[in-house]
Amino acid sequence: MLRSLFRPLTDRRAERMLGATAVSVVLVIVAMIVFIAIEAWPSFQHNGLSWFGSGKDVDAELGAMVNAGADPSGDAYQLRAWPLLYATALTTVLAVGLGVFIAVLASIFIVELAPPRVRSIVVPVVRLLAAVPSVVYGLIGILVLVPFVNDHLINEGQRESVSYVITLNGPGLLVSVVLLTLMITPIMISIVVDALTAVPRGWREGALALGVTRWRAVMSVSVRAIRPAIVAAAVLASARALGEAIMLSMVSGSKGFSPQPWDGLIFLFEPLRPLAATIAEQSEGIAAPALKSSIYAMALVLLVSSLFLSIGGSLIKRRLRLGTAR
Incomplete structure (x- = not known):
């Protein structure tokens, strides 16, 4: 019995095992999507396309769902999620x-430019940063960036100008974007570095032999050749940004508000709350049927968004590869 388990796999047997594993993963993903869609259906059923609209206080609507009890009426499912989608x-x-x-x-x-000793230090550090838990970035935001923004970047005139709508006290769009950029950039750097390293050195040397500058050779040859890798890095980073919850919940201001660019500089300091952060914050009230369905609806929107991101990225990469081949 033991000998049969440790016997070398034949090609056919290995093919079947790997195929079964791949099919199992696909079935699990499909089952997860179907389950979330079924749970989310009551929210979409009672709201229709207006679920994606605006015009209501989304925080008040979520609070009303919690208070609706175990047997909510159709009105309890009302949700206008545009501020969360926009954020x-x-x-x-x-x-x-x-x-x-x-x-x-x-x-x-x-x-291209760093000395080998610097490169040997920077690359491991970048990969380490890519593995830092998001809650650590959240702590840095709460303890360092939010107080700095509140004390040095927001003045009293700005606070008073919007005091009848929102409170400006540090958490908001600026801190959220800065920390989210810090979180996803190391992932993209790792992918782009590997792609640049794989570009044949002779391509760049050929461009230099024609008399172009080093910078132009890198941009017109190396960067052009790795455009599919840049797209892949952007898609992977976007997926992580879409699903980030804990850090954004800590530094975004946790308010269902839509920052408006025409508000001027205040736009950067206005609070908001993305979908993933909303799911994390509202999970305590998931026993309420209306809120439970709405949370699953938000999760379904995130899943579908990631799916379209993946499909769109694949199509763009294919066109870029064809363009490079030509």
């Missing part, structure tokens, strides 16, 4: 956009 998209887009810019420049420095 999720805003923090993710700003953080990923800033992170891609920093990651590409940092990767060029590490691969």
